[in-house]
Amino acid sequence: MKTLSIMIDGQQVPFQQGQTIIEAASAAGIYIPHLCYQPEFAPHGSCKVCAVKVNGRACSACTTPASEGQVVDNNSDEMNASRRSITQMLFVEGNHLCPSCEKSGDCELQALAYHLKMFDAHFPHLFPLREIDASHADIMLDRDRCIFCELCVRASRDVDQKNVFAISGRGIESELIVNSPSGTLHDSDLDVNDKAAHVCPVGAILIKRKAFDVPIGERTYDKKSIDGTELNKVENDRQN
Numbered sequence: 001m002k003t004l005s006i007m008i009d010g011q012q013v014p015f016q017q018g019q020t021i022i023e024a025a026s027a028a029g030i031y032i033p034h035l036c037y038q039p040e041f042a043p044h045g046s047c048k049v050c051a052v053k054v055n056g057r058a059c060s061a062c063t064t065p066a067s068e069g070q071v072v073d074n075n076s077d078e079m080n081a082s083r084r085s086i087t088q089m090l091f092v093e094g095n096h097l098c099p100s101c102e103k104s105g106d107c108e109l110q111a112l113a114y115h116l117k118m119f120d121a122h123f124p125h126l127f128p129l130r131e132i133d134a135s136h137a138d139i140m141l142d143r144d145r146c147i148f149c150e151l152c153v154r155a156s157r158d159v160d161q162k163n164v165f166a167i168s169g170r171g172i173e174s175e176l177i178v179n180s181p182s183g184t185l186h187d188s189d190l191d192v193n194d195k196a197a198h199v200c201p202v203g204a205i206l207i208k209r210k211a212f213d214v215p216i217g218e219r220t221y222d223k224k225s226i227d228g229t230e231l232n233k234v235e236n237d238r239q240n
Contacts, residue, residue, distance in 0.1 A: 031227035036149035102211035103203030105219030135186035156196035
C-alpha cells in the first residue's frame with residue numbers, strides 16, 4: 001500500500017488518512033507553533049498561530065486535513081514574522097507582565113514569544129480592565145491574562161461535562177464568563193481536579209497556594225524551548 005506523504009519545509013512527512021497537518025507534523029517530530037491546539041480536543045483554529053502556507057495559500061495547520069501532494073511552508077521568515085505579530089497582539093491585548101506572573105516559566109505564550117524571538121510588544125498596550133474572580137476556595141480567574149484560546153471552554157464541556165466557561169462578546173470586547181447564578185466561580189460547578197482548571201496555557205486560571213511549588217529555574221520552559229529544544233543548545237545557536 002502506498003504511503004501517503006506531504007512536504008513540510010522540504011522534508012517528506014508521512015501521514016495517515018484523517019490526520020491534520022499539525023498531527024502529521026507532530027508525529028514526525030516537526031514543531032508547528034500553536035496555542036489553542038491540544039491533541040485531546042477537537043481543533044478550534046482560533047489563535048491562528050499555527051498558520052502555514054499550503055501550496056501557497058495560508059491556512060490553519062490544526063484544522064486543515066493532510067492531503068497527498070501538499071507542499072507546506074512552516075518554518076520560514078514570512079510565517080514566523082506573522083506569528084510574531086499575532087503573539088505581540090496577544091501580549092498587548094491583555095496584561096501579561098511576565099516578571100511578576102506566577103506562571104512565568106510554565107506559560108506557553110511567554111515560551112512562544114522567546115521561540116519567535118519577540119523582543120518587544122511593538123503595538124501600544126491596551127491595559128484592559130477585566131474583573132478578577134478570586135471567589136473560589138481553590139481556583140482564581142485572572143481575565144486580564146486570557147488569550148481566548150477556549151481550551152478551558154472545551155475542557156469543561158467535552159471532558160468535565162460541566163460547561164462552566166464560555167466566551168462572551170466580540171473583538172476587544174470579548175470576555176471569559178462563568179456559567180453560575182452569580183457569574184462567579186464561587187457558586188459554579190468547577191472543581192480543583194477538573195480538566196478545565198489545569199488546561200490554561202497562560203496564567204488566566206490558577207490553582208491557589210500552588211504558585212511556587214516548582215521554583216523559577218526548574219519550570220517547564222526554563223529547561224527547554226517550547227519546540228522541545230534544550231535551552232543550552234538554543235543559547236549556543238543564538239550566539240553562533
